[in-house]
Amino acid sequence: LTGVHMTFNGFTLEMAATDGYRISIAKSEMAQKVPQNFEALVPARALAELSRISTDGDETLLMSFPQGRGQVIFQMKNAQLVSQLIEGSFPNYAAIIPPSFKTRTVLSTSQLLKACKQTEIIAREGSYIAKFDIQPEIEGDKSSLLEISARSEQTGSSEVMVDASVDGVPLLISFNIRYLREALEVIKTPNVVLETNAVHTPGLLRPVGDENFTHIIMPINTAR
Incomplete structure (x- = not known):
């Protein structure tokens, strides 16, 4: 989807984005409590532009949603960005x-x-x-x-072993490796946990x- 779903609840802002195969959910604490909980669907392009023009990562950002205009206004010290909101619903992630x-x-x-x-x-x-x-x-x-493995008729196969602490049942499951790699590139903690069922x-x-x-990734059905 082209929009980022924002949920404002008290002092907490939760943002979610999906492309149908994966969902990323991020939470952050706001400096002020919203007077009323609400949701908004903001264009991803607007947030990308906001990231581009925001040169100071520690700068305070003020967001406002003028009533009846279907807009969001991002106010920074030396810049202002106005964007139309996306009408419609967001998947119940x-x-x-x-x-x-x-x-x-x-x-x-x-x-x-x-x-x-490597894979x-x-x-x-x-x-x-x-x-x-x-x-x-x-x-x-x-x-x-x-063990992470992949196979190609052109270049052969790859098997990579990774030390892990596994609690639960064994499982052989397939994922899109690029999706997983992109999620790992934004995680800053020393360790990650992968939780699976079937x-x-x-x-x-x-x-x-x-x-x-939190990053949710759909498995790939490789059954023949």
Whole structure:
């Protein structure tokens, strides 16, 4: 979609964006409490322009929504940006997030990102499809790990092992490796957690120790 859904609730702003295959949700605290909770759908292009003209990341940003005009106004110290809001509804993304998960995999953010980049070299020739083989620890046999693999008729195959702490059941699931790599590139915490249920249900990626960012990624059906 071309819009970013904003939910204003008390002191909290929650933003969500999706393209039908993945959803990113970010939360932040505002300096002032909104007098009334409300929602708005802001064009992604307007937010990209706001990021471009905002040279100071610590600058205070004032947002206002003039009643009856269907607009949002972003006011900065030396600039003002006005944009029309998007009419229409946004998918109920809360309903997509599973209430619980059968497998929880904790990994180093940098190691997982490196593995995704290596796998993407092969996977990009096959619609960016990569298999994630999640294996919990077997006592007295082997430690838990994640194997990421991809195959291409032109360039061969790739298998990358990543150390992991896996709690739950084993699972072989496929994701778009580019989507995962792009999410990891904006995560700043040392570790991330990948939570999964089954081969056909969404996976959830989030920073360990930071509840303000959640990335939901739909699996790819590779059954023949």
